[in-house]
Amino acid sequence: MVNVVFLHPDLGIGGAEKAVIDAALALKSRGHSVEFLTAHHDPTHCFTETKDGTFKVTVAGDWLPRSIFGKCYAMCAYLRMIYAAIYLVIFSGMKFDLIFCDQISACIPVLRWTNSRILFYCHFPDMLLTQRKSFWKKMYRAPIDWLEEKTTGMAHCVLVNSKFTANVFKETFTSLSWITPEVLYPIPDFSAFNKPVPTKNDDIPKNKRVIFLSINRYERKKNLGLAIEALGELIGKTDPKDVHLIMAGGYDERVAENKEHYLELRQLTEKLGLNDNVSFLRSFSDAQKRSLLHNATCLIYTPHNEHFGIVPIEAMYMRTPVIAVKSGGPLETVSDGETGFLCDQNAKEFSDAMMKFVENLELSEKMGNAGHSRVITKFSFDSFTNQLNGIVEKLCSN
Incomplete structure (x- = not known):
């Protein structure tokens, strides 16, 4: 010992x-x-x-x-x-x-x-x-x-x-x-993800066909605005009533940047006219996280040159596909075209990848299963x- x-x-x-x-x-x-x-x-x-x-x-x-x-x-x-x-x-x-x-x-x-x-x-x-x-x-x-x-x-x-x-x-x-x-x-230790998923979660919007999810701290370096901008591009191509984006993030009142960036993202959402299509969640429990990942159609992961990135691994374990920036850790964890999509960090490429899930809901299950297998095998x-x-x-x- x-x-x-x-x-x-x-x-x-x-x-x-x-x-x-x-x-x-x-x-x-x-x-x-x-x-x-x-x-x-x-x-x-x-x-x-x-x-x-x-x-x-x-x-x-x-x-x-x-x-x-x-x-x-x-x-x-x-x-x-x-x-x-x-x-x-x-x-x-x-x-x-x-x-x-x-x-x-x-x-x-x-x-x-x-x-x-x-x-x-x-x-x-x-x-x-x-x-x-x-x-x-x-x-x-x-x-x-x-x-x-x-x-x-x-x-x-x-x-x-x-x-x-x-x-x-x-x-x-x-x-x-x-x-x-x-x-x-x-x-990560996946034991927490093997627990039952809560049957009720008020954070999940009702009557939405496709739910995109972003999980990251409210920090500017996490490039979170890209997810909102990509949704804005996407809504120009599909029925706004079909899609929703949940911005879930670590938030600490002691950290000025957390508070400032949260407000910046709210302002961006309002500026793009997306208030009905974007919701914000500041910090969450393990049970909430399981529920969010379980109910999401796809995870949107926006950091550029992320050192590794735990969240894509967790998402794939929960059978949730990942759309991530084509740099850093996701190049080692996400298999492009198999467990999700790797894109350049611009709203158009992200929205194009998101559109694939809007057009084919079965793609989420297919890529989600492939992601789970990849995590079990390699991570x-x-x-x-x-x-x-x-x-x-x-x-x-x-």
Whole structure:
């Protein structure tokens, strides 16, 4: 048995959080001791496993600011993660043989004070997630970018979430050419999706023949407006009474961008005259998610160069086809023309793909079944568990 601590910045609701929780479930299923340490955990805005006793969660450093007058988010996030690492090493009293950290590598020098093995999961280089349009932004980011690259190289093992991210890692961290990160697809534990689908869901519009669904956080980088614009194109070709789009997304009142982008999407919907054809859902339970995916004709997945993308995997497991942007992770998960369609990121291509489901309702079932088979064959949780368990046991045996 290996004592594992997951060190994560914020245990909210998002793809990164789902990935580490599923990794924790995988290791726990193999008899390892697993717990979490985080800088923030809100029981009203988190995944079930972090509040129902499945894992012990310790919070350290939530008193530290998340920003300074609405600026310096990255610096504050780094400081919060470093503080959490100091707490783990010096004050927590936790037993750990391996520390699994992700998103922010700046904490690794602190973790190296111990004899524990350090596994860093790189969802995507942080330095690529922000723009540097001004001189002062470049000056502010320069030491942060240097620190990210330097400290990432201090981990005993680096994992990435897709072949796409592995290539970006190599191109971005040029001083770490000696590191070949191992690809570990963040496959979810599908047990929650095997539970009964609720028979009643008021989020599903009545008397609509075709229901499109978007699931993603309310963030501008997720390109969510594309789904609404594509629906606008589609309605010009078919009866508006036939189709509906549900925009379901992770939403946190603490995050200004979530609130701002939600309003932007509402305004776009009104501008295109789609108020009767688009509904919005801000955050949802596991049961609601199962129901949404079960009742949807097709999932619309709009991020460009998404690092991996958990939602298309979940959708295909639930026998829901996927229309996604032809880039990033979906190139590895969605089989174009078999389990859905891969399109350039423009409204016309997306609407053309959506029209195929309007014209042929049987296509949803056919592609949905193919998607389910693809997930079972290529993206099983058992394979994920075996691979991760092997990595952990090898690290801790050295």
